[in-house]
Amino acid sequence: MTSPPTDSYQRRIDYLRLSITDRCNLRCTYCMPEHGVQKLEHRNVLRYEEILRLARIAVRMGISKIRITGGEPLVRRDILFLCENIARIEGLKSLSITTNGVLLSRFAKSIYHMGIRRINISLDTLQPAKYAAITRVDCFREVWEGILAAHCAGFDPVKLNAVAMRGVNDDEIEDLARLSIEYPFDVRFIECMPFNSEGYDEKFMPTDEILDRLARVAPIYPADGADSNGPATHYRFSGAPGRIGIISPVSHHFCPACNRLRLTADGKLRTCLFSTDETDLRGLLRQGASDERITAVIRKAIDSKPERHHLSGGALRKCISRPMFSIGG
DSSP states (O other), rough: OOOOOOOOOOOOOOEEEEEOOOOSSSOOTTTOOSOOOOOOOOOSSHHHHHHHHHHHHHHHTTOOOEEEEEEOGSTTTTTTHHHHHHHHHTTTOEEEEEEEEEHHHHHHHHHHHOOOOOEEEEOOOOHHHHHHHHHHHOOOHHHHHHHHHHHHHHHEEEEEEEETTTTTTTHHHHHHHHHHHHSSSSEEEEEOOTTOOOOOHHHHOOOOHHHHHTTTTTTEEEOOSSTTTSOOEEEEEETTTSEEEOTTTTOOOOOOGGEEEEEEEEEEEEEETTTOEEEEEEHHHHOOHHHHHHHHHHHHHHHTTSHHHOOOSTTTTTTTOOHHHHHHH
C-alpha cells in the first residue's frame, strides 16, 4: 500500500472526513439557526459516483481511514449503497460514520453489514426536555434506541460525543461520564467551538475543568487510545468497560498531530477545519480532469496545510468561513 502523503510540517495525512450532505434532521443551537438555513442546491452536491471516485483517489494516495459525515449522513437517499462501495475500496483500513442517532435504530444493522465498524453518535444530554431544547427536536427516545441498536449490532466502540456548554449541559458532565461505567461506550467531551458565535464566550468550558469534575465521580486514569493519532486524550474510570475522551480544539489544540483532510458535500477540500482555504475538487471532476490531475491538486493542498489554527485572541472567529454543518462534522 502507498505510504500516506506528508505535509510541509512532516505530518502524515492518512484520514479523510467525507461529508455527503449538508442536510440535517436536527437544529442544534451550537451548530445552526432554527430558521433561514442556506442549503446547498442539489446540483452542487457531489453525486455518489463523484464521491466514490475521490475516495478511491484518496486511498491510492495513502489515505487509510475514511469517516462519512454530514449534516446528518443517514438522511441521504441510498446511503447503504455508498457505505458498501466505499468499504470495498482496496487498501482502505477503516470506515466509520458520525451520526446524530435519530435514524440509527433503523440503519444500525445495515450499515454494519455494509462494512462500517466504527460509529460516533452525538449525545449532549440525558434529559429528554433538555435534548429537545438543544436540538430543537423532541426525539431523545429515538436517539437512545439508536445508541443501543448500534451496540447490539456490534459496533466497537460506540463513541458518544458531548459538546460541553456552560449553563446548558455542564450539570450533566458526571452523569454522561458514568455511561462509560455502565456500558462499554467511549464518552467524549468536546469543547464548544465558535461556529455559531451567539453566546459562545459564556458557554465555553475548557476541558481542564471537565477533567476536574470527572475526578469527583471516581478515580480516573490515562488510558490507551485505539486511535492513537486522533484528537482525543483518553482516560478510564477504574474497572469501567468504556473510556472517557477529552477533545480540546481550543484550549489545548492538537494541530501538531493533525492527520486529516475534509471534503465538503459540495466538493471543496479543506486541510484545516478552521481555515478559509478550500480547493474545488467538484469543478475538476465535472471538467473532466484525470485522476492524475486531481491527485496533483490534492497533493498541492496538503503541502499548503497550515501549521495550526488560530482560535485565540482577536482571531477567534475570523477563521470561521462556514457553519459546521456545511463543512462536515
